[in-house]
Amino acid sequence: MFTTFYFYASNLCFLIAKMMGRNIQKVLLIFTIIADVSWSSVIDNRVDKYVYRGECHLPEALQKEIQGYQPVVNTIVDKILGGKFAGDTYNSLLEMTDKFGHRLAGSQSLEDSIDYLVDEFQKAGLENVHTEDAPVPHWVRGFESAEMISPRRAPLNLLGLGTSIGTPRGGIVAEAVAVDSFDELEAMPDSLVKGKIVIFVPAWTSYGQTVRYRSIGASVASRKGAVAALIRSITPFSIGSPHTGVQEYSSDVKKIPAACITVEDATMLLRMFRRGEKIIIRLEMEARNLEPAMSRNTIGELQGTQNPNKSVVVLSGHLDSWDVGVGAMDDAAGGFISWKAVQYLKQLGLRPKRTIRAILWTGEEFGYYGAKAYQKQHAATEKEEFNLFVESDIGTFDPLGMDFSGNEDALCIFREIMKLMTPLNATQFKTPTDGGPDISLWTNRGYPSASLLNKNERYFWFHHSAGDSMLVEDPITLDKNTALFASVAYVVANLSIDIPKTVTDELIEPELD
Amino acid sequence: MFTTFYFYASNLCFLIAKMMGRNIQKVLLIFTIIADVSWSSVIDNRVDKYVYRGECHLPEALQKEIQGYQPVVNTIVDKILGGKFAGDTYNSLLEMTDKFGHRLAGSQSLEDSIDYLVDEFQKAGLENVHTEDAPVPHWVRGFESAEMISPRRAPLNLLGLGTSIGTPRGGIVAEAVAVDSFDELEAMPDSLVKGKIVIFVPAWTSYGQTVRYRSIGASVASRKGAVAALIRSITPFSIGSPHTGVQEYSSDVKKIPAACITVEDATMLLRMFRRGEKIIIRLEMEARNLEPAMSRNTIGELQGTQNPNKSVVVLSGHLDSWDVGVGAMDDAAGGFISWKAVQYLKQLGLRPKRTIRAILWTGEEFGYYGAKAYQKQHAATEKEEFNLFVESDIGTFDPLGMDFSGNEDALCIFREIMKLMTPLNATQFKTPTDGGPDISLWTNRGYPSASLLNKNERYFWFHHSAGDSMLVEDPITLDKNTALFASVAYVVANLSIDIPKTVTDELIEPELD
Structure with missing residues (x-):
């Protein structure tokens, strides 16, 4: 009933407006103020249907006005x-x-x-x-380099993340643990993570879901005692390029360096870790946060x-x-x-x-x-x-x-x-x-x-x-x-x-x- | 006539072989030796038709033999x-x-x-x-790095090419010319190329056609007096990665360093050069050819x-x-x-x-x-x-x-x-x-x-x-x-x-x- 009333009332307004040659907008405004609802929910307040079932009932005048823009x-x-x-x-x-x-x-x-x-x-x-x-x-990247030292030597192409701190001069050398989720890291005893580099290798699902590892990976790792975080680049497809992006330190954690490595290297490191191989990585980053x-x-x-x-x-x-x-x-x-x-x-x-x-x-x-x-x-x-x-x-x-x-x-x-x-x-x-x-x-x-x-x-x-x-x-x-x-x-x-x-x-x- | 004769003769051989229960291969071999031609051109010597018009006339026995492998x-x-x-x-x-x-x-x-x-x-x-x-x-890459210094500073991701020599220690700094073809380079006066780095930016057509720039680019550039050659990576698609590969020096040229840069950078450098901008590049390569x-x-x-x-x-x-x-x-x-x-x-x-x-x-x-x-x-x-x-x-x-x-x-x-x-x-x-x-x-x-x-x-x-x-x-x-x-x-x-x-x-x- 309520709906029907407003539907007709609204149409009436348009009709009046048309007859009066007045600005539809003003008429609507007045009507909206009176009704204390926005105008088209007046026309039909079955709100979800408008959007999701395509049942818009625009005032005919407005619809025609919009249609009139086709030549333009x-x-x-x-x-x-x-x-x-x-x-x-x-x-x-x-x-x-x-x-x-x-x-x-x-x-x-x-x-x-x-x-x-x-x-x-x-x-x-x-x-x-x-x-x-x-x-x-004002964050500056500076020189950065990473290398897998054990189980064999191989350069790791990386890009430090925006707001990340750098390593101490000369870099750090640390053993690494690799996980495919926050849950997997949380399930590890702190003693296993302490002093190590955490490598996050989440499978790509969507950007929104996967980017969390880049955004907060360093903080999550730091909370477990890690000395740095390396994250699989947030992309569904790779030709050997790392992808950067911003990260954010929680206020309650010690800041540790954070960088993204390539999908190629990250997935390989996860396999190695799961085989029980000892991974040692050298990481050097000159990244700095200026004023x-x-x-x-x-x-x-x-x-x-x-x-x-x-x-x-x-x-x-x-x-x-x-x-x-x-x-x-x-x-x-x-x-x-x-x-x-x-x-x-x-x-x-x-x-x-x-x-x-x-x-x-x-x-x-x-x-x-x-x-x-x-x-x-x-x-x-x-x-x-x-x-x-x-x-x-x-x-x-x-x-x-x-x-x-x-x-x-x-x-x-x-x-x-x-x-x-x-x-x-x-x-x-x-x-x-x-x-x-x-x-x-x-x-x-x-x-x-x-x-x-x-x-x-x-x-x-x-x-x-x-x-x-x-x-x-x-x-x-x-x-x-x-x-x-x-x-x-x-x-x-x-x-x-x-x-x-x-x-x-x-x-x-x-x-x- | 000739064809028809051999066609029937060949079939006859198979028939004999079949009847005798002997190895078809041996019969064919004998026949081939006698005829001094390979066996199936005997069957039908309209050679091009076999391949390009699909008119194979395998001996039935052989065809059946091959078809018999389906279960295996x-x-x-x-x-x-x-x-x-x-x-x-x-x-x-x-x-x-x-x-x-x-x-x-x-x-x-x-x-x-x-x-x-x-x-x-x-x-x-x-x-x-x-x-x-x-x-x-035994070629070793060693450290390598390149940077555009003019018209602005930007790192150039590169990969030295197999057999390339390195630069002198500390690298070279030189002005660059960029071309999209050997012809364009050849058309330049030698004086314009002498002492410069030549950047080859061929459009990708096929690998076979495009790879020539990687294979012989350094030699072509050296012949014009260039001090190094940088080549657009030989790929139709790029996400910022350079592609390496082998190159070969002609025996008549002075060896100069050769590397591939990314498609992204190469195409940009070509545009800059064509606008008349002065491009200066610093190139350092430790590449060496060992015994x-x-x-x-x-x-x-x-x-x-x-x-x-x-x-x-x-x-x-x-x-x-x-x-x-x-x-x-x-x-x-x-x-x-x-x-x-x-x-x-x-x-x-x-x-x-x-x-x-x-x-x-x-x-x-x-x-x-x-x-x-x-x-x-x-x-x-x-x-x-x-x-x-x-x-x-x-x-x-x-x-x-x-x-x-x-x-x-x-x-x-x-x-x-x-x-x-x-x-x-x-x-x-x-x-x-x-x-x-x-x-x-x-x-x-x-x-x-x-x-x-x-x-x-x-x-x-x-x-x-x-x-x-x-x-x-x-x-x-x-x-x-x-x-x-x-x-x-x-x-x-x-x-x-x-x-x-x-x-x-x-x-x-x-x-x-």
Whole structure:
């Protein structure tokens, strides 16, 4: 009954709005305030069905409005893929990564890249181009080397983990124990682990599950008395390359050096240990944690025709990278499709009602430092300031669509918008969003957000390794992703209503990536 | 007319043989001697049609004889895949590669592996287990490092090439030129190349075409006055790993250091050079060529019931490897399926008329040194001694069948034999053979030979890199390959006739791999 009432009431509102020629959004707002519920749960409060059984009942006017964007989306796609912009995202990405290489938090090359991008943004006609400060950790790798000494001598290719301490000068030589899980280590008597190097060799399941060994392996090992932790690189596939990433020491443990070794070596060491062979490893790492450095989020906009600081659509990726490879995939490409989407919309003369803001986050790899600073700086205004957060940080392979988070009302709008993406063959709609580490600071609190879905089966093959290079990227694919970002952003930024949201003020600490 | 005559004459011979209950082979031999042509070209001398249009006309008796092996092949496959041997090839391969690691020519680990295998062969019941000496080059890598100094600083991951000399102590620092082809280098004035490092960045086409840059790049560059050569790793796909391999100095050039760098870095350096940026590289290599070492081919047999040194079927792969990774794929696996095929046939009580001989060649990577020595040592007897040479050196991924070389008569027999491999879904027959570098010393001179066809699309991803590990191998797939080798070898070794051959005495120098 209740449901039915609101369903008809809502439709009535739209009808009135239509008849009055007034802004649907305002009518909805009024109605929402009265009903103290967000608008489409009013229409049908069988919430789960909206999302999971595809039973959206968008007001017809809104649905028609969204459908009306098809010609604009077609134009955006045509112009980006077939016109003078074709290949430009790729070329810009290539130019920057060739010029500066990696962009580790705290490094000069990151700051030089930011200066360069500010200049590029300005030359490209972006508006309100500026940076906003964000303190970031300053970890330096230094020389590192590892070698198996017993049962035979063999070099172990390794990459120290971000925030890891180094070894004493000259390195350490220690016996090793190898396990495939935390449970296996916990079951060992402390006396067996004390003074040894612990080698974690978890089988790859998913990144989310497996990365725990990299994130907290050193702390878990240290708690058992280990002197260092070596972790199987967090990847499902290897051609002899180690993969780095961040780790975090628990406050209650003695800090010990932590590094990832190759899947090849890690699996071999586990076999050796299980055969009862005595493994001795020499490990040397010069890694150091310096004083935090000041970095910057890099920002450029296409300002909306309405209040430009209200209901902004954010497109984003992070500019910082690890210090191996050039971070073309993780995540310069995500930042660049954000930048280029804004630039092309402007050059196509498509200025929407709301501002579209490209943000290239800094310090993501060490734990979303750029996003955290940005959140603090915009805390007072965030509810009014942000309409939608979009991020690309799980690859820019062939686009499939987008995944979204938000309340059920928002999801129904997103689902309708994604139907416009047929010219890109990228109409997939999924929920919740799963690929936006930086924007998770807002996603987790109910803000509407979205992440690029793409054919990224090989993403973790290259992730955080020397293989993260321009070879992973493709000009046509990048154009498609840029066109997808531009299309979604334009429609949302120009829609007659803001994306509905149900937010909490509680700050939720995101998990380390 | 001529053709028709021999066709009927041949059939008549078989008929006589059948009636007389005598050995078909002997009858054929007599007939062949009389006709001074090999036997099946007698049957039908439209030679090219046999091979390329599938028009084999095997004598019915022979065809029936081959078809009669189906139950034996079924048994071999069943027992190896489903019985106590299941997983054994993989486990043995794992045990040796874990125990000794790489097996570079001249290294102690290669010689230790050979000693170990002699022992394993004996324990496995192989017969006439022994080694035969073969001198091999003794090249040692030593410390090596490269860094781009200009236009920015970045480490360049590299692997020196086999036989390369080192740099002077302390390394060299030189400007670089980058080209994508020999032609592009040749077109440059010598003055532009003199004193510089030449970077070759050929696009991958096929291994055969692309590997020339690794094989002779240093010589080509030296002839233009270069001080070192860096070559894009010879692989179609990369995750930041360099690939090594052998190179050869022309006798007319000054020797200069040669190494492969990653595809990622090579393609970046080419772009930089083409933009007109000044590239300066620091290169240090301690590589040295020591006095040749004595190594050994490792041999074990299942001796035939007839003269065991006559008409031997050779199954082979090479035991030596590069000094990165553990050479599980290239080519311990090829050697191990040869070994295990012989072992299992014996354990199954399947002793054929002719001897099946497993040979694990040494010194292949530097230019077939083991095979060359073997050829010399067996030159006097080779025509009578060898019936068929089989090799596996292009991967032991899922088997598809085999490719063959030999005269048209031989090819028709092989084609018929491959039809027996339906239980392995590995019935493909191709010609000529393309994957037997060691046995090419005989293949090139007309000896019947064969190589494993397998789903090796990713072979060069791992080839000569740190990625050549047990992760490339799979227990079930190895069992299938062992079963295929065992089946083909058994049928050929037990057939009523030798494989016909048309050989030349001319020695043909094979190309470097």
